[in-house]
Amino acid sequence: MKKLLALLIAMVMVFGLVACGGGKEDTSKESEAEEVADDTTEEVADDSAEEDADEPADEPAEGGKTYKIGVTIYQYSDNFMTLYRNELEKYFGELGEADGNTYEVEFQDGKNDQNTQNDQLNNFIAQKKDLIIANLVETTGADQFLKDAQEANIPVVLINREPKEISTMEIWPGKTTYVGVDARQSGIYQGEIIADTPNKGDINGDGVVNYIMIMGDAGNVDAEQRTEFSVKTLEKSIKTEILGEAQRGNWDQTKGQEITANALTQYGDQVEVVFSNNDGMAMGAMQAIEGAGRVVNEDIYLVGVDALPEVVEAIGEGKFTGTVLNDHFNQSHTAAEIAVKLLNGEDVEPYYWHDYVKVTKAEDSELSRKDWRAESIEEYQARLAEYED
Numbered sequence: 001m002k003k004l005l006a007l008l009i010a011m012v013m014v015f016g017l018v019a020c021g022g023g024k025e026d027t028s029k030e031s032e033a034e035e036v037a038d039d040t041t042e043e044v045a046d047d048s049a050e051e052d053a054d055e056p057a058d059e060p061a062e063g064g065k066t067y068k069i070g071v072t073i074y075q076y077s078d079n080f081m082t083l084y085r086n087e088l089e090k091y092f093g094e095l096g097e098a099d100g101n102t103y104e105v106e107f108q109d110g111k112n113d114q115n116t117q118n119d120q121l122n123n124f125i126a127q128k129k130d131l132i133i134a135n136l137v138e139t140t141g142a143d144q145f146l147k148d149a150q151e152a153n154i155p156v157v158l159i160n161r162e163p164k165e166i167s168t169m170e171i172w173p174g175k176t177t178y179v180g181v182d183a184r185q186s187g188i189y190q191g192e193i194i195a196d197t198p199n200k201g202d203i204n205g206d207g208v209v210n211y212i213m214i215m216g217d218a219g220n221v222d223a224e225q226r227t228e229f230s231v232k233t234l235e236k237s238i239k240t241e242i243l244g245e246a247q248r249g250n251w252d253q254t255k256g257q258e259i260t261a262n263a264l265t266q267y268g269d270q271v272e273v274v275f276s277n278n279d280g281m282a283m284g285a286m287q288a289i290e291g292a293g294r295v296v297n298e299d300i301y302l303v304g305v306d307a308l309p310e311v312v313e314a315i316g317e318g319k320f321t322g323t324v325l326n327d328h329f330n331q332s333h334t335a336a337e338i339a340v341k342l343l344n345g346e347d348v349e350p351y352y353w354h355d356y357v358k359v360t361k362a363e364d365s366e367l368s369r370k371d372w373r374a375e376s377i378e379e380y381q382a383r384l385a386e387y388e389d
């Protein structure tokens with residue numbers, strides 16, 4: 001993974017990753033996460049010599065305690081969540097080496113089936129795990145599980161799939177949290193990447209960008225917001241018109257390929273931009289585009305989200321217009337660090353956010369993250385409000 005990370009970072013630097021404005025000190029959701037991450041790292045180090053009988057620990061391991069953690073991932077075959085899962089597992093190992101504790105992390109594949117996942121969650125509760133990390137199949141299903149976990153006195157870290165209702169639900173204060181990224185930001189970056197091309201995506205110069213939209217699963221916050229905000233953002237620069245209707249590829253490469261191949265057969269040269277809610281489906285789109293003899297960045301544009309290593313490579317080769325880094329490194333690290341805090345009996349915030357990062361071959365442009373970044377929370381909210389009507 002280290003190699004992958006190094007490769008990703010190196011490529012991203014070479015290809016002019018638009019890290020855009022602001023530093024980590026900026027007032028944003030990210031800085032909260034960073035602070036916690038920093039605090040936690042210190043605490044992890046401080047706690048290494050301590051023994052506390054009140055901690056929710058099992059038999060002590062050499063130099064520390066053993067914590068049992070249950071993790072369920074919505075679907076192992078998802079390529080982004082595979083990167084995330086591997087990094088999470090690796091990072092728990094590193095934290096254990098640093099603090100002398102043993103983090104026994106059991107991973108389960110939710111197989112994209114809520115019933116299967118409910119069994120896994122119930123088993124984690126029955127096994128009296130010290131903590132549960134959940135990447136829910138259906139984000140609307142969080143309610144009952146969170147109640148059951150609270151009853152069993154098990155803190156929960158939710159990741160990647162944001163339950164819409166967490167802000168309105170009566171969650172267990174301090175012991176239930178969501179670690180993620182603000183999907184609106186990724187949509188805005190996708191729109192900016194297209195707006196930043198020499199013709200703003202308008203290949204045939206008729207003043208309207210005709211696009212297709214490949215979406216993730218229904219009810220998914222990432223899918224909804226990327227779809228909405230990518231187009232809204234591009235609309236700030238030029239008129240847009242969808243060809244047919246947005247289609248669900250459910251994050252899957254093969255479906256992305258089918259949807260794009262069909263659209264290219266049906267609409268031919270009219271298709272100027274392919275927006276995809278993630279890189280997996282966009283890689284399928286790339287295959288369909290090549291299969292149809294079309295050339296990315298010449299007669300069609302293609303943009304995804306995640307910055308999978310293979311996509312970053314494809315951007316370098318000019319086969320992709322751009323993507324948006326869905327930072328699984330920082331997200332998984334924060335999830336693990338928050339977990340450690342909870343295992344130490346501390347209270348945590350309801351949300352921890354990281355930033356997306358735009359990835360293109362181009363140099364920084366006017367339409368950059370500076371537009372999104374703000375000096376204060378008020379400014380940040382005002383900026384969001386522009387997109388809210």
Ligand code: BGC
Pocket residue numbers: 074078079080081160161222251277278279280305306326
């Ligand atoms: C990622 C997708 C992934 C999905 C899974 C999204 O944030 O961009 O690639 O399939 O999460 O929930």
